[in-house]
Amino acid sequence: MHAAHNTPGTTEPIPVLHVDDVHKSYGRHHVLRGACLSLAAGHLGGVVGENGSGKSTLLQMLAGQLAPDRGVIRRPADFGYCPQRTVLHPAFTVQQHLRFFQVAYGLQNLDRADHLMDILGFTGYRHRQVSTLSGGTQQKLNLTLALMHDPPLLLLDEPYQGFDWETYERFWELASDLKERGSSVLIVSHLAFDLTRFDQLWHLRDGQLLNGTHAEGTATNREGR
Ligand SMILES: Nc1ncnc2c1ncn2[C@@H]1O[C@H](COP(=O)(O)OP(=O)(O)OP(=O)(O)O)[C@@H](O)[C@H]1O
Numbered sequence: 001m002h003a004a005h006n007t008p009g010t011t012e013p014i015p016v017l018h019v020d021d022v023h024k025s026y027g028r029h030h031v032l033r034g035a036c037l038s039l040a041a042g043h044l045g046g047v048v049g050e051n052g053s054g055k056s057t058l059l060q061m062l063a064g065q066l067a068p069d070r071g072v073i074r075r076p077a078d079f080g081y082c083p084q085r086t087v088l089h090p091a092f093t094v095q096q097h098l099r100f101f102q103v104a105y106g107l108q109n110l111d112r113a114d115h116l117m118d119i120l121g122f123t124g125y126r127h128r129q130v131s132t133l134s135g136g137t138q139q140k141l142n143l144t145l146a147l148m149h150d151p152p153l154l155l156l157d158e159p160y161q162g163f164d165w166e167t168y169e170r171f172w173e174l175a176s177d178l179k180e181r182g183s184s185v186l187i188v189s190h191l192a193f194d195l196t197r198f199d200q201l202w203h204l205r206d207g208q209l210l211n212g213t214h215a216e217g218t219a220t221n222r223e224g225r
Pocket of ligand 1: 026029031049050051052053054055056057058190
């Protein structure tokens, strides 16, 4: 369980994730132009935007994989990051991946990972090599590896891509469970439906994060792909 902290003398919770005036360019391509957001403890936040709007760039910066050109990013040292592309080794089994990450995270056991596998419905694949798994099952493992150390902040890039409907529903049950445990979750997606599930929502448009609840324009493609 993770506790929400308050600013001394106020009841305002300190945001778990704080982004202020972040800019990022690739050469002359100015992708982020002063992006700002604050995600509260125990909140489920969503960033939606069309293909190529800069969602993955933003998340890579939040995860510390990419440096912003300018601006401030504050987050806890301990967080989980589920990138859009899986970072799995095709020759190793599911169980071997869990063991590697258990050591890396310094976990006593795999109880939480087992629970997550159960919720996502892939315990039967424990001894299968990653190269033999479907894309959806690889994504379930990717997600489990990001969540198994129970961090206070989760950064998830298109976490439900490749999921069937039942798994998609289970994913949202899992997200509610994480909230109840006090974790904050930030999900980026180009899919602009189910927006009412989020406590906080931003639209990434023209390099800026706009507060909002409307999904107009998110299904189109900036790059003509
Ligand atoms: N390493 C890079 N070098 C140059 N340009 C890049 C690089 N990474 C991303 N871009 C460009 O930056 C823009 C934002 O890309 P990004 O992947 O962050 O968008 P996205 O919103 O996550 O897209 P999608 O929904 O398709 O995953 C795109 O125009 C992309 O082509």
